[in-house]
Amino acid sequence: MKIISINAGSSSLKFTLFELPERTTIASGTFEKIGLEDSFYTIKYNGEKIRKEASIPTHTEAVDTLMKELLDMNIVSSLDEIEGVGHRIVHGGSEFTESVVLNDDVVKRISAYNEYAPLHNPANLLGVEAFRKALPNAIQVGVFDTSFHQSMDEIHYLYPVPYEWYEKYGVRRYGFHGTSHKYVYNEIKKFLGKDNLKAITCHIGNGGSVTAIDSGKVIETSMGFTPLAGLMMGTRSGDIDPSILEFICNKKGITIGEATNELNKKSGLLGVSGVSSDSRDIEDAIASGNERAKLAQDIYASKVANYIAMYNNMLDGADVIVFTAGLGENSKDMREAIVSRIHSLGVTLDLDANNMRGEFKCVSSKDSKIPVYVVPTNEELMIALDTYDLKNK
Numbered sequence: 001m002k003i004i005s006i007n008a009g010s011s012s013l014k015f016t017l018f019e020l021p022e023r024t025t026i027a028s029g030t031f032e033k034i035g036l037e038d039s040f041y042t043i044k045y046n047g048e049k050i051r052k053e054a055s056i057p058t059h060t061e062a063v064d065t066l067m068k069e070l071l072d073m074n075i076v077s078s079l080d081e082i083e084g085v086g087h088r089i090v091h092g093g094s095e096f097t098e099s100v101v102l103n104d105d106v107v108k109r110i111s112a113y114n115e116y117a118p119l120h121n122p123a124n125l126l127g128v129e130a131f132r133k134a135l136p137n138a139i140q141v142g143v144f145d146t147s148f149h150q151s152m153d154e155i156h157y158l159y160p161v162p163y164e165w166y167e168k169y170g171v172r173r174y175g176f177h178g179t180s181h182k183y184v185y186n187e188i189k190k191f192l193g194k195d196n197l198k199a200i201t202c203h204i205g206n207g208g209s210v211t212a213i214d215s216g217k218v219i220e221t222s223m224g225f226t227p228l229a230g231l232m233m234g235t236r237s238g239d240i241d242p243s244i245l246e247f248i249c250n251k252k253g254i255t256i257g258e259a260t261n262e263l264n265k266k267s268g269l270l271g272v273s274g275v276s277s278d279s280r281d282i283e284d285a286i287a288s289g290n291e292r293a294k295l296a297q298d299i300y301a302s303k304v305a306n307y308i309a310m311y312n313n314m315l316d317g318a319d320v321i322v323f324t325a326g327l328g329e330n331s332k333d334m335r336e337a338i339v340s341r342i343h344s345l346g347v348t349l350d351l352d353a354n355n356m357r358g359e360f361k362c363v364s365s366k367d368s369k370i371p372v373y374v375v376p377t378n379e380e381l382m383i384a385l386d387t388y389d390l391k392n393k
């Protein structure tokens, strides 16, 4: 059965077409700069990649163009072959605890959470609207970044603020990257063959979060009410003293919105190093002796290490630590910098095994008290698998 996985942003749309249950990727691609002058798209199929410039004023034209290309390139012989469309939706509040079939009523209920993720949710729903028109016979499914984390208990999702903030305005920890944490957890659980597995999953890419999971239930995750919380990231600060906001607004004469924007876009690795948000640039700068780049890497690694130690405590001892996403899968230096800071847990790397990129692999030494694995994430596949399951229900 063919299932297409969709990630619609405000000016982009990414797709991956899968054959399930075989888990084969048939084709993938992106539509970029939707609504701008120089829009273009790329499609990868049969080992080849095409790139075309085209007028793409809205998501509807992006989806119509994609449907036409799928037919013209003989990727499908009829659009009816695509039996399901899985949409990434960033925020489903505490209401959507699992993936859901999208209909008018559900779409309306999801849009109630737009104010929690104003940059993402409305764009995700534009994708939904376009695909509901283009493929009216296919099942449309919403897969939320937040839903895996809704198994958290109150003790871990409530902030110690006036209770009314939670009751009236929904201020609580929601957590994000749930699709990725769930995917790598399921993969490592399958591999280790242990049902009641206690895992600490570290999704560290441009955004980053760490999650403590016990027997498939999220105990706690480092992102919070928004993805700004928790770890230091590429351009986000992660946790800081909230009083800094008022102080810096007064000092710089800027609004809270402007200061929050600096915390989202100008902080993290970029803010501390002054070099880049990309850890490849940071590693190059360190190699050429840039001390602030080294400081940025050290702070980053220290934050991840401290979350791992805290979550190991919450889990009363983890069975496994997993690294995933851009840095987790590809940066041996960052893995080394993190693990060198959790020696108190008896965790050590095998430096030879760690000297690799992007493989599903155990990278800890034989005597490490907790094994450490790299598990490449695949959020697109997880979205397609949930869609497939709901189609077969």
Ligand code: AMP
Binding pocket: 204, 205, 206, 207, 234, 277, 278, 279, 280, 325, 326, 327, 330, 331, 332, 357
């Ligand atoms: P993601 O958000 O998961 O796509 O991760 C993107 C980030 O992964 C980039 O900004 C880089 O910081 C990091 N990354 C990707 N490849 C490498 C690599 N070979 N070495 C170090 N960092 C990498």
